[in-house]
Amino acid sequence: MSNLRTLVFFATPAHDCSYLPDRQATTMFVDPRAEVDKRLYSQLTALGFRRSGSHYYRPHCESCNACVPVRLRVEDFHPDRSQRRVLKKNSDLTCRMVRACFTERYYELYAHYIEERHADGDMYPPSREQFTSFLVEGATDSWFIEILDGEKLVGLAAVDRLNEGLSAIYTVFDPAYEHRSLGTFAVLWQVEEARRQELPYLYLGYWIAQCRKMNYKTRFRPIEALRDGHWQVMDPH
Structure with a gap:
């Protein structure tokens, strides 16, 4: 090894x-x-x-x-007013963790999301091979969080379990549910899951100040950034 x-x-x-x-x-x-x-x-x-x-x-x-690596210190996190509204708005949804795998149901949601939201990006056009190589292959302790409206799959978040935290890999959702802020909801759910598993951190990937699509990450506080080899609480302003 x-x-x-x-x-x-x-x-x-x-x-x-x-x-x-x-x-x-x-x-x-x-x-x-x-x-x-x-x-x-x-x-x-x-x-x-x-x-x-x-x-x-x-x-x-x-x-x-x-590109700055960022993580959320779970124990110290408290949702702000906007995040509490997201939780309330989605209180009728249910979530469950399942082992990361390929199914047509998952792929259809993924493909619809990429086609509607990222047709101008390097993940377009989607394919089954792309889904598998990105979210299924290489899985060690890897999970999908199904976000369900009744029996309907409306969101899917890929997450890895590490020794000292969870790592949020990617989230897709039904574009018809855009008003639900399911990306934020998925992160909030993962925060609570990390707490349930007594894991101290939720890793959120990279933050880029000039990239508007990543602004949501700094709304989760206290957010820590890896700079010069050290994790430190970041002031996003």
């Missing part, structure tokens, strides 16, 4: 940044041949890495440090 001292890393050639226009990005990947267990994955996440399928990566741009 691999460990931090034996891992080999590779950097991609410069490519167009997915988040900031007119920027070039470089990504550092863990050698895909490495055996990454839950313990090592947890250590990598604490160092700012993310998982996409069976790949573990983090930004490694030469002249840009806009």
